[in-house]
Amino acid sequence: MKLFLQALVIVPTALGALLVDFNAARGDDPSVLGLRNLEAARDDKRSDNAADLYIKAEKDANGTAAAHFHRDKGNIRAEYHALNKKTQADKTYWIGYDFAVPKIQKSLMIWQFKEFVANNANDNGANIPLALEFIDSKHLQFQYQASGTDKRVGQWQKNIIPNRRYKIGIAINTGAPGWVELYVDGKQQGLGEGAVKRLTANTFPGRADPKFGAYRGEEIEMDTFVYDVQIGESKADVARAAGF
Numbered sequence: 001m002k003l004f005l006q007a008l009v010i011v012p013t014a015l016g017a018l019l020v021d022f023n024a025a026r027g028d029d030p031s032v033l034g035l036r037n038l039e040a041a042r043d044d045k046r047s048d049n050a051a052d053l054y055i056k057a058e059k060d061a062n063g064t065a066a067a068h069f070h071r072d073k074g075n076i077r078a079e080y081h082a083l084n085k086k087t088q089a090d091k092t093y094w095i096g097y098d099f100a101v102p103k104i105q106k107s108l109m110i111w112q113f114k115e116f117v118a119n120n121a122n123d124n125g126a127n128i129p130l131a132l133e134f135i136d137s138k139h140l141q142f143q144y145q146a147s148g149t150d151k152r153v154g155q156w157q158k159n160i161i162p163n164r165r166y167k168i169g170i171a172i173n174t175g176a177p178g179w180v181e182l183y184v185d186g187k188q189q190g191l192g193e194g195a196v197k198r199l200t201a202n203t204f205p206g207r208a209d210p211k212f213g214a215y216r217g218e219e220i221e222m223d224t225f226v227y228d229v230q231i232g233e234s235k236a237d238v239a240r241a242a243g244f
C-alpha cells in the first residue's frame with residue numbers, strides 16, 4: 001500500500017526524456033539543436049557559416065540572446081535539423097519552439113517535420129508531413145501533407161506580428177495514422193475544419209525529423225531569431241520553451 005501511494009504521488013510530475021534542450025538566455029550554442037543545414041542556391045550547400053548565410057549565437061534588436069538564422073536575399077536555407085535519424089515510429093514527441101521573425105515573407109517555412117525515407121514515388125510518403133509556413137506577409141499556417149500525391153493543406157493560421165516572440169508547442173504521435181496537437185503561447189489551438197484538439201494524421205511515412213529556422217521565401221533578406229527549443233517525450237518536458 002505504501003509503495004502504491006508513492007507511485008501516485010510521483011506519476012503526475014514525472015518527466016519523460018528531454019531529447020533536445022537549447023536555451024539562448026543560458027548561453028547555449030545553437031549547435032545543441034543538431035545538424036546545421038545551410039544552402040545558398042538550391043543544392044549549393046555550405047558547411048561553414050559565412051557573412052551571407054549563417055546561424056550564430058547573437059542578440060536580437062532588443063539585445064536579447066538568441067540563435068540568429070541569417071540569409072542574404074536569394075539564399076534558401078538556414079536550418080537546424082534536430083534528432084537526425086533518431087525519431088522512431090509509434091512514439092509521442094513534444095516540441096517547444098520560441099521564435100520571432102522581424103520580416104515576414106510568403107512561403108517562408110520556419111519549422112518542418114520533414115520526411116527522409118518514404119518521400120519517393122514508390123512509397124508515396126509526404127515530403128513534408130507537417131510544417132509552419134507563412135502563406136502571405138502576415139499569416140503563419142500549420143500545414144499537413146497526407147501523402148506524396150497530396151498537397152500541404154492548412155489546418156490553422158494566425159496573424160503574426162513581426163518582431164514579437166511566440167511560443168509554439170507541437171505534440172506529434174509518429175504513425176500512419178498518428179496524430180498532432182498545436183499550442184500557441186501555452187493555449188491549445190483547433191486544427192482542421194472541425195477545429196479539433198487532436199488531428200489524426202500520417203505524421204511518419206518512413207522517418208520524419210524536425211527542422212527549425214528559415215527555408216524558402218528567399219525573395220528578401222531573411223533573419224529569424226530562436227530563443228528556446230525543447231524536444232521531449234512529455235508535455236512537462238517542454239514547458240519552458242512552449243510556454244505551458
Ligand SMILES: *[C@@H]1O[C@H](CO)[C@@H](O)[C@H](O)[C@H]1NC(C)=O
Pocket residue numbers: 060062064100163164165
Ligand atoms: C522588443 O521590445 C519591444 C518593446 O518592449 C516589444 O514590443 C517586442 O515584442 C520585443 N521583441 C522581441 C522579439 O522580443
